[in-house]
Amino acid sequence: MISYGHHRYPGRLFVVEGTDGSGKSTQLTLLYQWLKSEGYSVFFSEWNSSSLVKDTTKRAKKRRLFTPTTFSLLHATDFADRTERDIIPPLKAGAIVLADRYIYTAFARDVARGCERTWVRDLYRFAVRPTAAFFFRAPLEVAIDRIASARPQLKYYEAGMDMGWADDDEESFRIFQGKILDEYDRMTIEFGLTLIDATQPIHTQQRQMREIVSRYLREQLKEKVVAPK
């Protein structure tokens, strides 16, 4: 097994991270459009999207079957499938892969749920180290306001209701997001995440992101690659 930091592939891997409501998915979509228009082969990989694992996750959420450990392990299973199927093959073929959430999401959430930091980091040792990982940082209040206006009903695990921190789901969500933000702040140095101030205008953030991404682009990345299916 090749572990984190040891993979050497011709492609590029850019990931976005941040709390719910930080605007990271919007930024990744804009980056995708730009790379496409520039003529690069770009692949997208979303958190929690493995066809082998998705149904199990969905059912477990609905029936509330998770503990912090099984939540962590099943998400790692999903990530492993996507690594083996959607991430490594395009990178080997010299394409660009964009990931909406990556291992740092698991590190933040699972540790917030009480899993041991070293255990969770070790669990994801097989992951490819990203070319650059952007952390869109929004203060807690800003992120919570954005979520509250976009989603009227918080989901059980999303709000961290499984932890019994609070009876009220909004209060529980606030506590959970606070813990997650603390973990992200700690990881910024540990993993060298690229910090983007998510309170800036959208186009300003995108300009910063494109400026950094362009440092890693090369003409040969535009050569046609065979799409791995």
Add this chain to the structure above:
Amino acid sequence: MKEMKFYGTALPGIEIEPYSGKLIVIEGTDGVGRSTHVGLLRTWLEAAGYAALDTGMTRSVLAARGIKNARAGHTLGRLTMQLYYATDFADRLENQILPALRAGFVVLTDRYIYSAIARAMVRGADPDWVRHIYGIALVPDAVLYLRMPSAEALARRVLASGSGFDFWESGMDMGLANDYYDSFIAYQKLMLKEFDRMSGEYGFHVLDASRPIRRTSAALRRSIARIIEETPTVAPQSLKAVPPAPPAHVPPIDRPATPPDILEKKSA
């Protein structure tokens, strides 16, 4: 009562407290007859007045169905498979095994972490990575390893049960050989070697599984009686006083009846 001891980091959010049950693991390669023996042992224990729970790999509420579907497609990558098994294990540990042990049950488990580790090892996983993940496992009271002397003997037993060779049990995903028989032999050889290696590391109690089922069953009962009677507080009745084990044709209570000559039921 016994203190909970884990191989590595204990599970988050669980109370570490002494428990009165016994965790007994039946390990062995595919087709060795584990599930048949677990069924017989459960009946025997219950006849003696011990509450027994049997569980086994890929029988979790959380992940069993997902694993089954993923295996059916033969598109399961190695890391994905290993982590799916770990998820299944953690779910059973937290929701079946630990609660039953706290309640004083004798928990018989058809495989534990060792089969999962062996499968990962022969597929080239990083040993530290796998052991670290399974650090959440409780150290069992005993690991009874049903050992077959060779992969060829194992193959004969699988054929005698009438079930034929399974894709994954033959290690067909590994590309070791072109047909199921050759692949089964090559794969199970690797597995037997890995189990022998783990035997010392984890202190397996090794039982010769090539003998007739009746004799292996008797050997298992002797071992288990010793483990259980170490702590007289949990013994409602001496196991020696219990009439001989039910004959092999008595099916385990919660399973469909199996023909007498079936040595191994496929455990999905």
